[in-house]
Amino acid sequence: MGDSYSDEYSPIAAGLYNWVELLVAGGRADFGPFATFPSGDPRNTGGAGSYTYNYAKGGATTSSALGSTTFLPTVNNNNSQPGSPNRPDIWPGIRGAGTSAAIQYASQEIGGNDMLDQIINRQKLLLGLDSGTMNPILSRFEQITNIATANYTSPLKMVLVEYPDLGSMPVFGGLQQINKDSIRLNMTYFNNSVAALAAVHGLATVDLFSLWDNLRNSNGTTIHGIYISPGTSGGGLADLRSAWLSDGLHPTPIFQAMWANAFIGALNATYGESIAALSPKEMVTLTGLDPQQAPIANAGGAYAIAAHNALALNASASTDPNVGDVPFLQYSWDINGDGIFGDATGAQPDLSWAQLHTLGIGVTTTYRVAVRVDDTFGGITTSLPVDLKVAALPGDLNLDADVDVSDIQVVAGHWLTNDAVADANGDGSVDISDVQTIAAHWTAGGGGGAAVSVPEPPTVTLVLAAGLAWAMSCAARWRSGGKS
Ligand SMILES: [Ca+2]
Ligand SMILES: [Ca+2]
Ligand SMILES: [Ca+2]
Ligand SMILES: [Ca+2]
Numbered sequence: 001m002g003d004s005y006s007d008e009y010s011p012i013a014a015g016l017y018n019w020v021e022l023l024v025a026g027g028r029a030d031f032g033p034f035a036t037f038p039s040g041d042p043r044n045t046g047g048a049g050s051y052t053y054n055y056a057k058g059g060a061t062t063s064s065a066l067g068s069t070t071f072l073p074t075v076n077n078n079n080s081q082p083g084s085p086n087r088p089d090i091w092p093g094i095r096g097a098g099t100s101a102a103i104q105y106a107s108q109e110i111g112g113n114d115m116l117d118q119i120i121n122r123q124k125l126l127l128g129l130d131s132g133t134m135n136p137i138l139s140r141f142e143q144i145t146n147i148a149t150a151n152y153t154s155p156l157k158m159v160l161v162e163y164p165d166l167g168s169m170p171v172f173g174g175l176q177q178i179n180k181d182s183i184r185l186n187m188t189y190f191n192n193s194v195a196a197l198a199a200v201h202g203l204a205t206v207d208l209f210s211l212w213d214n215l216r217n218s219n220g221t222t223i224h225g226i227y228i229s230p231g232t233s234g235g236g237l238a239d240l241r242s243a244w245l246s247d248g249l250h251p252t253p254i255f256q257a258m259w260a261n262a263f264i265g266a267l268n269a270t271y272g273e274s275i276a277a278l279s280p281k282e283m284v285t286l287t288g289l290d291p292q293q294a295p296i297a298n299a300g301g302a303y304a305i306a307a308h309n310a311l312a313l314n315a316s317a318s319t320d321p322n323v324g325d326v327p328f329l330q331y332s333w334d335i336n337g338d339g340i341f342g343d344a345t346g347a348q349p350d351l352s353w354a355q356l357h358t359l360g361i362g363v364t365t366t367y368r369v370a371v372r373v374d375d376t377f378g379g380i381t382t383s384l385p386v387d388l389k390v391a392a393l394p395g396d397l398n399l400d401a402d403v404d405v406s407d408i409q410v411v412a413g414h415w416l417t418n419d420a421v422a423d424a425n426g427d428g429s430v431d432i433s434d435v436q437t438i439a440a441h442w443t444a445g446g447g448g449g450a451a452v453s454v455p456e457p458p459t460v461t462l463v464l465a466a467g468l469a470w471a472m473s474c475a476a477r478w479r480s481g482g483k484s
Contacts (some may be wrong), residue, residue: 170248279434
């Protein structure tokens with residue numbers, strides 16, 4: 001009953017959603033199609049109607065909202081709208097809706113305006129002149145009596161609402177504390193009565209009183225990285241990172257999302273349902289508080305290593321405009337530049353030379369490294385590529401990334417020449433010192449261990465004097481595990 005907290009917001013203010021709409025948007029509930037006839041509800045007078053099975057109307061009474069078993073013509077008080085003399089597509093009463101369709105759940109609440117009106121009528125209370133018994137609010141027990149006598153026929157699973165403490169809502173921030181205390185006392189009494197009623201009938205209650213108390217006492221909360229204050233929004237729709245709209249009375253969409261989860265929790269707890277709560281990500285996305293955006297991917301680098309060294313990649317400069325997504329970011333790398341990702345995972349993976357070798361990384365190519373960042377909420381971004389260069393080790397004359405016998409063979413093929421291709425130590429000549437350079441950087445062929453045999457050793461001719469010549473040969477035998 002009452003328009004304040006259950007009537008659909010969105011037709012009059014794009015970006016505002018209440019808990020009913022959020023449950024629909026999150027696929028957790030179905031209130032039927034949107035009625036095609038303009039609604040007499042306060043919020044959608046200019047547009048389409050309410051959901052077929054959501055009747056929230058200022059001035060409703062328990063007898064009309066609970067008891068009606070027919071469509072709206074019998075209770076419609078909004079016949080003045082052109083073209084909509086009736087609202088034949090909205091159920092006004094829970095009983096009617098529940099018995100006419102496969103309705104599983106229903107909730108009943110007294111809207112904030114109904115409470116507020118009663119308090120405003122207490123002029124002395126607003127003026128701070130009255131410590132304020134809350135007889136007007138207590139008079140709402142007339143409605144509780146109606147709830148008690150309403151015919152809750154199985155299988156309808158009903159949720160009654162324990163109301164937030166009006167006295168601690170921002171709208172009453174100016175009241176004297178004694179009046180706030182009085183309101184709180186009476187709200188507690190009201191809620192206790194609701195809870196007792198629910199217990200008698202085996203119904204669920206959703207405890208919005210505690211929900212608001214907890215949010216206020218903990219000075220707000222953080223939902224998916226976004227701080228939600230217990231105060232009011234700055235006005236309009238510009239800042240909804242608070243519990244209340246600028247009127248200090250109506251919950252913001254994100255607070256409504258918390259209410260939506262409270263309803264889910266109540267159904268699960270009382271009726272053994274297993275409805276999934278809205279996730280924090282859903283809460284900030286469905287409310288429009290933090291629309292989903294793709295990550296920003298940064299592959300780090302450029303990268304330069306020497307052959308046979310490990311490579312430390314670093315994508316930690318990546319981020320996500322949705323702050324709450326950052327802890328969820330997943331990284332996949334294309335290191336060898338073949339366009340296929342999955343070469344490594346993680347924000348800062350270290351790759352051994354053996355792993356790089358498996359990926360075909362060598363010393364003659366500049367590779368284009370990219371990282372693909374997935375926020376796991378549908379946003380995937382591939383970074384710009386950065387260079388990876390692998391420097392050849394000294395002695396790797398044939399540039400196959402290893403320093404081994406094949407490089408010795410290069411030296412042998414250019415023995416005692418000045419050929420730069422075989423001048424491992426860069427001293428201008430090809431001789432035994434180049435073999436020593438190769439030996440000093442020996443990489444055991446990338447696997448090592450096996451004995452290797454050198455083909456015919458180089459033959460060196462030394463001319464000592466006219467007419468005399470010796471032939472000198474030098475052989476090196478390479479053994480497993482070392483060299484000699
Ligand atoms: Ca994102
Ligand atoms: Ca790849
Ligand atoms: Ca080599
Ligand atoms: Ca040399």
